[in-house]
Amino acid sequence: MVRRLILTLFAAIKVRKRLICLFLIILICGYFVNWRKLECLWRYGNFEPHQWSETVPQVRTRIDTDEKILALTMDACGSKTDSLDEDLIEFLIQNEIPATMFITGRWMDKYPEKFARLAANPLFEIENHGIAHRPASLTGQSIYGIAGTKNAGELYDEVALNADKMEKATGRRPVFYRSGTAYYDEGAAQMIEDMGFQTIGFAVLGDKGATYSADEVEAAFLTAKPGDIIICHMNHPEKETGRGLMRVLPKLKARGFRFVLLKDYADKLK
Numbered sequence: 368m369v370r371r372l373i374l375t376l377f378a379a380i381k382v383r384k385r386l387i388c389l390f391l392i393i394l395i396c397g398y399f400v401n402w403r404k405l406e407c408l409w410r411y412g413n414f415e416p417h418q419w420s421e422t423v424p425q426v427r428t429r430i431d432t433d434e435k436i437l438a439l440t441m442d443a444c445g446s447k448t449d450s451l452d453e454d455l456i457e458f459l460i461q462n463e464i465p466a467t468m469f470i471t472g473r474w475m476d477k478y479p480e481k482f483a484r485l486a487a488n489p490l491f492e493i494e495n496h497g498i499a500h501r502p503a504s505l506t507g508q509s510i511y512g513i514a515g516t517k518n519a520g521e522l523y524d525e526v527a528l529n530a531d532k533m534e535k536a537t538g539r540r541p542v543f544y545r546s547g548t549a550y551y552d553e554g555a556a557q558m559i560e561d562m563g564f565q566t567i568g569f570a571v572l573g574d575k576g577a578t579y580s581a582d583e584v585e586a587a588f589l590t591a592k593p594g595d596i597i598i599c600h601m602n603h604p605e606k607e608t609g610r611g612l613m614r615v616l617p618k619l620k621a622r623g624f625r626f627v628l629l630k631d632y633a634d635k636l637k
């Protein structure tokens with residue numbers, strides 16, 4: 368009945384008006400379709416990855432430089448028991464040591480005030496660690512018991528939803544992405560690059576998921592070479608990462624190293 372009514376109405380409209388209606392319908396549909404996501408689904412929907420690691424070719428681990436600089440990167444993953452190492456943050460502020468922070472949407476939801484305080488401090492750069500801290504897979508690969516994204520659509524949402532959330536909260540859209548666990552397959556890493564984000568890994572494993580003792584953190588940091596990206600965690604005050612950092616960062620400074628933000632070397636990452 369309704370169908371017949373619509374068809375009768377449509378037949379009554381003159382051809383020119385019909386075309387205008389059609390054009391308007393296409394325009395309205397186009398406004399609501401996420402073309403970028405559709406393109407990712409089209410290009411990566413049937414991709415068969417062969418690699419699964421922290422070091423697939425697209426992932427940047429260093430700054431290409433001879434300068435004696437290091438990029439300290441700190442993750443906030445948003446696991447059930449994590450929080451924020453306030454002593455470590457205070458230490459960085461007191462000693463004017465910049466850090467690039469990879470933060471998940473989960474952590475932002477748990478600690479909106481802490482997030483706002485970090486984002487408001489120009490010493491810190493806020494970047495994207497995924498909406499739900501999932502390894503970047505096109506096929507649902509897992510690592511450390513954490514399930515990766517199942518397909519291109521889930522990966523798109525994992526990356527884009529947190530970028531949107533961060534942009535809304537801070538007014539600045541993140542430019543770098545580190546997946547939950549820092550694992551990628553090569554197709555996932557390329558898709559993230561196509562979405563406009565540089566994928567970031569690390570050259571120095573600073574605290575092995577906040578499991579290192581302070582001595583081990585210190586030993587790991589002291590292996591850093593000019594241009595290295597160092598990964599560690601700021602979300603486990605109960606662990607020894609903070610103590611290790613407070614001990615080793617002044618030593619690295621005394622050796623002539625300067626700490627920099629990734630965004631200031633965006634065109635020199637490799």
Ligand SMILES: [Zn+2]
Nearest residue numbers: 442444547548
């Ligand atoms: Zn993490």
